[in-house]
Amino acid sequence: MFSTAVAAVLLVLLSTWLLTRPHPRFAAGDPTLTPGDAGRGRLVFAAGGCASCHASPGQPDRLRLGGDLALASHYGTFRVPNISPDPEAGIGSWSVADLANALISGVSPSGQHYYPAFPYASYTGMMLDDIRDLYAFLHTLSPVPERPQPHEISLLFRIRRFVGFWKLLFFHEGRSEGARNGDPVHDRGAYLVETLGHCAECHSSRNIFGAVKPKTRFAGGVSSEGVGFSPNITPTGIGSWSQQDVVEMLYSGRTPDHGYVGWSMVDVVENTAELPEADRLAIARYLKSLPPRPTPHP
Numbered sequence: 001m002f003s004t005a006v007a008a009v010l011l012v013l014l015s016t017w018l019l020t021r022p023h024p025r026f027a028a029g030d031p032t033l034t035p036g037d038a039g040r041g042r043l044v045f046a047a048g049g050c051a052s053c054h055a056s057p058g059q060p061d062r063l064r065l066g067g068d069l070a071l072a073s074h075y076g077t078f079r080v081p082n083i084s085p086d087p088e089a090g091i092g093s094w095s096v097a098d099l100a101n102a103l104i105s106g107v108s109p110s111g112q113h114y115y116p117a118f119p120y121a122s123y124t125g126m127m128l129d130d131i132r133d134l135y136a137f138l139h140t141l142s143p144v145p146e147r148p149q150p151h152e153i154s155l156l157f158r159i160r161r162f163v164g165f166w167k168l169l170f171f172h173e174g175r176s177e178g179a180r181n182g183d184p185v186h187d188r189g190a191y192l193v194e195t196l197g198h199c200a201e202c203h204s205s206r207n208i209f210g211a212v213k214p215k216t217r218f219a220g221g222v223s224s225e226g227v228g229f230s231p232n233i234t235p236t237g238i239g240s241w242s243q244q245d246v247v248e249m250l251y252s253g254r255t256p257d258h259g260y261v262g263w264s265m266v267d268v269v270e271n272t273a274e275l276p277e278a279d280r281l282a283i284a285r286y287l288k289s290l291p292p293r294p295t296p297h298p
């Protein structure tokens with residue numbers, strides 16, 4: 001009787017351990033993963049908004065990717081890592097497969113889970129060719145030797161294995177949210193908004209585990225730092241904007257009703273302004289196709 005109980009407990013522990021194991025999708029030396037085109041990678045980098053988090057704070061060069069920006073959250077403060085091509089402080093020694101595993105699987109080269117403060121829950125839907133191009137672009141940038149400070153998070157959450165539970169519940173590897181409808185402009189917009197632009201990471205509300213609540217997707221939410229509210233960008237919020245109004249805002253920051261966007265959206269516009277006009281149009285068309293959703297109460 002006793003031994004059955006022990007066996008049951010052991011079985012539960014073992015299966016939990018197995019279930020929360022990190023699963024990198026690509027083998028380190030995958031020969032099909034070669035660096036792509038740096039010129040195209042520059043646009044992937046802009047659409048992905050990588051500089052908004054990874055650029056060294058307090059200096060003007062958005063391509064100086066030394067990290068160290070502090071991201072406050074309920075779990076403590078995360079410090080964004082250095083992703084410059086420095087082989088020691090940054091990711092200069094990484095392979096394309098390492099970058100693909102980070103973005104698609106949320107797993108590090110040493111086989112550990114990343115925290116979802118790195119928005120891989122969105123990037124997981126990235127196309128491999130985009131990652132190959134992004135890799136080539138990142139390698140054209142200047143190495144930054146500085147090392148960011150470590151995360152200041154509670155002891156419990158320092159155990160990265162716990163992120164495995166979060167992934168079991170909320171992470172859908174390889175999935176790009178958003179319905180495709182066969183219109184190439186709309187579908188490109190879906191990819192730019194849902195995957196690369198990770199717009200829902202700010203414009204939605206989160207549950208107590210910090211995962212986006214599906215019913216509030218794009219309907220607005222308190223920023224993860226707990227200050228400010230990212231507005232509803234479904235037709236409930238911006239229904240009166242024309243498609244061209246959205247395109248204009250993504251280029252200049254100007255809105256049809258209240259001057260210019262502020263807060264963290266300023267960084268986003270710096271990125272979307274670098275994209276070709278066709279991409280801003282695609283984002284706008286996709287946003288205008290979203291179903292209206294009521295704004296959640298903060």
Ligand code: HEC
Pocket residue numbers: 044045048049050051052053054071078079080081082083090091099102108113114115116117118119123134
């Ligand atoms: C919202 C902020 C944010 C954005 C945007 C962001 N990252 Fe990160 N990134 C992070 C954080 C935080 C971590 C650290 C996660 C951890 O320690 O588990 C991270 C980790 C990484 C790592 C792992 C670095 C290492 O040393 O292990 C890579 C590579 C990376 N990001 C690349 C990118 C790329 C490429 C983009 C754009 C497509 C991007 N990130 C966009 C916040 C961000």
Ligand code: HEC
Pocket residue numbers: 192193197198199200201202203228229230231232233237238246249255260261262263264265268272283287
């Ligand atoms: C880092 C968080 C963040 C991300 C990522 C983000 N936004 Fe925003 N967005 C904001 C905030 C905050 C505001 C409010 C700005 C203000 O009030 O001045 C805003 C405002 C807007 C507005 C204007 C809404 C209104 O009613 O005035 C639109 C449209 C918008 N964002 C679209 C997008 C799109 C499209 C993306 C993805 C490409 C995106 N946002 C990504 C934080 C974000």
